Amino acid sequence: MQSEMVLAEALSAQINAEYYSAYLYLSMSSAAVNLGLKGFSNWLFVQAQEELAHGTNIFNYMLDRGSTPKLTQIAEPPNSYASIGSIFSSALKHEQSVTKSINSIATLAMKEGDHACYQFLMWYVNEQVEEEATFTDIIDRLNLIGDNKGMLLPLDNELGTRVFVNPFPAKNN
Numbered sequence: 798m799q800s801e802m803v804l805a806e807a808l809s810a811q812i813n814a815e816y817y818s819a820y821l822y823l824s825m826s827s828a829a830v831n832l833g834l835k836g837f838s839n840w841l842f843v844q845a846q847e848e849l850a851h852g853t854n855i856f857n858y859m860l861d862r863g864s865t866p867k868l869t870q871i872a873e874p875p876n877s878y879a880s881i882g883s884i885f886s887s888a889l890k891h892e893q894s895v896t897k898s899i900n901s902i903a904t905l906a907m908k909e910g911d912h913a914c915y916q917f918l919m920w921y922v923n924e925q926v927e928e929e930a931t932f933t934d935i936i937d938r939l940n941l942i943g944d945n946k947g948m949l950l951p952l953d954n955e956l957g958t959r960v961f962v963n964p965f966p967a968k969n970n
Contacts, residue, residue, distance in 0.1 A: 801864070804909055807902045808859055809867040814898055815852030819845040821874040821891060828878045834949070836957025837881055841888075846961040851921070854965045858917055881949075882939045889932040896925040924964075 822845035829838035859866045878884045899921045906914040935956075942948040 804905055804911060804914060805864045807905055808855055811898060811902055812852045812855045812866055813869050813871060814895060815848050817871050818848035820871055822848060824874040824876050825884045825888060828884055829881060832881055834881055834953050836953035840956035840959045843959045843961045850963055850965055885932060885936050885939060889936060892928045892932055899925055
């Protein structure tokens with residue numbers, strides 16, 4: 798029973814971390830608009846929606862397992878950035894911290910012998926690999942562009958085409 802409580806606390810903390818991620822990406826989206834980069838803003842806004850879906854999926858998982866998620870106050874994210882590069886560098890660091898958190902919960906589930914939870918978390922483990930790779934790719938592209946603002950527009954236009962696709966459509970209606 799005690800181990801189930803520890804795992805439930807860790808999952809609840811992850812829900813809050815995912816919702817904080819949504820706040821962070823909304824703030825970054827706003828900062829991108831202020832930099833005149835509406836495509837980047839759109840991409841970050843879609844990222845915020847994805848983070849909300851992640852948190853809601855964990856929330857629903859906990860309910861399905863008979864556990865009560867504990868929601869706590871969400872911290873205020875930073876709201877100003879010097880450049881689009883600083884936004885994405887900060888976002889990558891954030892995703893790396895989320896990866897550590899997810900891996901820690903997966904390790905806990907494994908130690909507790911909660912195979913269902915461990916299997917559930919493997920989707921998130923794989924998702925974090927994709928998240929970090931995507932942010933790294935955008936940072937690499939921004940580094941290639943450097944100070945050439947004319948090259949920033951095509952990337953802004955490309956990122957502006959991103960649309961939200963719910964990764965859990967049957968669960969988060």
